[in-house]
Amino acid sequence: MEHKILVVEDSPVVLKVLKHLLSQKPGFLPVLCTCYKEAEEQLAKHDDFYAAIVDLNLPDAENGEIVDLVLDKKLPCVVLTGNFDDKLRLSLLNKGVLDYITKDSRYSFNHVIKVIERLKKNKDIKVLVAEDSITSRHFIKHLLEQYRFQVIEAENGQEALAQLEADDEIRMLITDFNMPLVNGYELVRMLRYNSRFQDLVIIGLSAEGDSSLSAKFIKSGANDFLKKPFYHEEFHCRVVHNLEAQEMLETIRDLANLDALTKLYNRRYLFEEGEKFYRKSANAKAGASVVMLDIDHFKSKNDAYGHVVGDVLIESVAQAIKVAFPNYLASRFGGEEFCVIANCSGEELIKELNDFLQTLRELELTEAKIKLTCSIGVCGLAGKTFEEAIGIADDHLYEAKRLGRDQVVGV
Structure with missing residues (x-):
């Protein structure tokens, strides 16, 4: 989603700088105005502006009238001006202006963008x-x-x-x-x-x-x-x-804690924090399950297309895991193998895993349109320790491979 930022400034150079800085930030769309009248027209036409950056001295409004116009629309307003006036600064802050910034250095422009970015995070x-x-x-x-x-x-x-x-x-x-x-x-x-x-x-x-x-x-x-x-x-x-x-x-x-390639949790985090997540889920009514996933025939694809493509395939599967299981703890176990800890019983999880496999089958990855499948092992047995559950899920994973791959084995 793009957030429209109203920029009201009569200096072409400053407008160009602000447009460049805002355009570099994902999710921001600068709307440029050179005078009060243009800003008034934009605000009348659109009611979806996210924030405003305004100069106080405009050709058709020399006394900061633009601030009142913007604040009347309930828009967060940052003043970027060439003159520092402490009395005026306090007056504007009391009115509800977010910040009063003078154009005295390059940092001033970066600070304006930082204030706007902060609104989005907050x-x-x-x-x-x-x-x-x-x-x-x-x-x-x-x-x-x-x-x-x-x-x-x-x-x-x-x-x-x-x-x-x-x-x-x-x-x-x-x-x-x-x-x-x-x-x-x-x-x-x-x-x-x-x-x-x-x-x-x-x-x-x-x-x-x-x-x-x-x-x-x-x-x-x-x-x-x-x-x-x-x-x-x-x-x-x-x-x-x-x-x-x-x-x-x-x-x-x-x-x-994160794996550099996939941005999933790494193996160290899995064994440090995953056990707490598993124990907490196991003690809850819903129960806990451990899932081991492995990309089928990955070595042959890696050898055929090279390590760069191999990394893309691993990243793609990791992204699919994030999308399919957003509320579970997912990690890269090593190589082309992944581990997911789910806060639900094994039986409930089987359908989600089969849906995941179907989604994966439909993907065509990279320009070579490579098709991928995964083998999956699940342990949803109550009363098992975390390490025992991983061992059982891993045994089921190898059973899935023995049975022909591209399937889920275990409960």
């Missing part, structure tokens, strides 16, 4: 705001919603803890220090004692004057601390900076 991020003051809580919620975050509210630390326990998708907690029942400092300590919340980004807040409070919060496990009252820009910068730091950590972790 729509899938849940943030919990724990604050007993309704006024402060609603103010923080408003700031976060400007940046398209999904915001959840809690009136005290105890309620925040319950929200976090109930919702695994909350990525960030912004918590005040002085709250009833459980204060912010105690809340942070309780969360960091639980390994489940090790990746939760936590920012502490307080209006109290104790200078040691920030260090106390951070030493207890918070990622950052802000003293109230704070500026809009400082708040947004701290939120984004901490999220990006966590995302970088996740990227590094993924590099260690």
Whole structure:
């Protein structure tokens, strides 16, 4: 899906730069306007703009009228201007402008694009705001919603803890220090004692004057601390900076856990984390199954077409596995062999696996239109350890090959 970005700028050079930078980013479609009137016409014709980048001084609107036009349409708005005016900057931020950026370097243009990209990422991020003051809580919620975050509210630390326990998708907690029942400092300590919340980004807040409070919060496990009252820009910068730091950590972790060719989990991750996934699923009502898949006659195809084509075939099967089993844990076991851990019984899984085989049969891969099949072994027996289940599934895989390949064996 492409997101339309309204760009309003009278300088041809700046327009060209912004168009180039936005076009390089997948999912963005720049719509260029050189004056207020053109922007007004575009906004009247289309109601599906995602965000706007605007200059304040336009030939037919020299006093920033474009900002009011864009904000009236409820569009996130980034101001990119040639002049820095601190009073005007504060006025625009209070109006609801996302950012006020001056055209003083190449970095300025990159920063504009970064803000727009962040909007796209934020729509899938849940943030919990724990604050007993309704006024402060609603103010923080408003700031976060400007940046398209999904915001959840809690009136005290105890309620925040319950929200976090109930919702695994909350990525960030912004918590005040002085709250009833459980204060912010105690809340942070309780969360960091639980390994489940090790990746939760936590920012502490307080209006109290104790200078040691920030260090106390951070030493207890918070990622950052802000003293109230704070500026809009400082708040947004701290939120984004901490999220990006966590995302970088996740990227590094993924590099260690993912197979470089297929982007499925690697064998090391399978044996470290797969066992936990299997045990958790086995203890649940639905049960657990282990599936071993192997590409049929892969060596002969690899020898005939070369290693580059062989890699493409492995990538293609991995992609088909991702599409067919999005809710299961899939990994590359080694070579042309894959392992899938499913949180359902073996009998339920057989139909899904046969559908997968049928999909694979219909594919014609690479320019040579190579056809592929897989042999599959399944262990869905209750009471087996993870290693036992892999062994049984592997035995069934070789039985499938002995019986003629391109089939599923086991339950």
